[in-house]
Amino acid sequence: MKNRIYAPHWEDYELIDAGNGLKLERWGKYVTIRPDINAYFQPELSKLEWERKAHFIFKEQKGVFGTWMNPGNLPLHWDIEFEGVKLRIFLKNTKHTGIFPEQNLNWKFIRESLDSAGNFLNLFGYTGASSMMALVQKAGVIHVDSSKSALTWTKENAQINTFDGCKLVLEDVVLFMEREVKRAHQYDLIQMDPPAWGIGTKGKKWQLENHIDLLMSLAAQLLKPQGKLIVTTYSNKITPVTLKETAEIYFPTRSYRTGMLATKSTTGKALDHGSMLQIY
Numbered sequence: 067m068k069n070r071i072y073a074p075h076w077e078d079y080e081l082i083d084a085g086n087g088l089k090l091e092r093w094g095k096y097v098t099i100r101p102d103i104n105a106y107f108q109p110e111l112s113k114l115e116w117e118r119k120a121h122f123i124f125k126e127q128k129g130v131f132g133t134w135m136n137p138g139n140l141p142l143h144w145d146i147e148f149e150g151v152k153l154r155i156f157l158k159n160t161k162h163t164g165i166f167p168e169q170n171l172n173w174k175f176i177r178e179s180l181d182s183a184g185n186f187l188n189l190f191g192y193t194g195a196s197s198m199m200a201l202v203q204k205a206g207v208i209h210v211d212s213s214k215s216a217l218t219w220t221k222e223n224a225q226i227n228t229f230d231g232c233k234l235v236l237e238d239v240v241l242f243m244e245r246e247v248k249r250a251h252q253y254d255l256i257q258m259d260p261p262a263w264g265i266g267t268k269g270k271k272w273q274l275e276n277h278i279d280l281l282m283s284l285a286a287q288l289l290k291p292q293g294k295l296i297v298t299t300y301s302n303k304i305t306p307v308t309l310k311e312t313a314e315i316y317f318p319t320r321s322y323r324t325g326m327l328a329t330k331s332t333t334g335k336a337l338d339h340g341s342m343l344q345i346y
């Protein structure tokens with residue numbers, strides 16, 4: 067039996083249904099259909115019902131790219147809100163939207179963990195949803211990502227919320243962490259959401275299974291003694307058991323929880339996303 071940790075429901079996002087390798091999602095007032103490898107089961111609603119609801123349908127082409135069918139000729143970007151924080155959606159040709167909505171569980175954890183005296187290190191920060199949750203608490207934020215466009219999007223998310231004080235760092239995460247260890251900097255909260263694979267700033271290929279141990283050992287050095295850590299990995303090579311074992315090595319005296327981060331659709335389907343660890 068899988069130990070699933072479900073992301074809570076929120077008004078501006080709904081996983082309506084999932085199945086046949088696809089998910090039907092509502093983002094504010096617009097509904098999308100896009101692929102998801104974890105939706106291996108049968109959906110609850112018919113194809114016709116899905117298509118009647120959807121405003122945008124992602125059609126896969128070669129490799130990781132595709133196009134969004136947009137019969138209503140709607141704008142490809144709009145804003146949604148999570149507990150008063152605005153987040154910008156942009157439908158990209160990679161099928162991604164700029165938001166991993168199941169992370170709302172961690173957004174709550176960030177908001178509950180930080181205040182204006184705290185500092186937050188967001189590693190692999192992407193478009194900055196987690197950074198926004200720390201900024202609304204008036205915490206200091208360092209947001210690290212090796213993609214310029216991710217940092218530009220983060221800046222935009224900060225602008226639409228009129229937040230300032232988010233320090234953006236264009237850098238390979240491991241290089242940045244190693245430098246921070248040398249500077250003896252420490253944080254109240256660190257989040258790491260590394261991709262299963264990727265390319266660092268120097269063009270080096272990244273495979274998570276070769277880096278997870280190093281990431282955890284660096285995080286242990288960068289965390290204040292009572293600091294908190296969030297790790298999510300969307301790689302099938304890293305399981306909740308892997309995260310549990312590394313937590314026991316690098317944080318032997320701390321409390322933690324691990325499990326499979328998942329969303330329950332309105333139709334009752336359980337969709338897995340990846341493994342999660344919270345140290346608190």
Ligand SMILES: C[S@@+](CC[C@H](N)C(=O)[O-])C[C@H]1O[C@@H](n2cnc3c(N)ncnc32)[C@H](O)[C@@H]1O
Binds near residue numbers: 190196211260
């Ligand atoms: C899966 S996304 C993170 C999702 C995000 N934290 C969220 O929940 O919304 C991974 C991010 O890591 C960045 N990335 C990949 N390899 C990197 C590296 N070696 N150093 C820094 N950032 C990297 C990518 O540019 C991408 O923005």
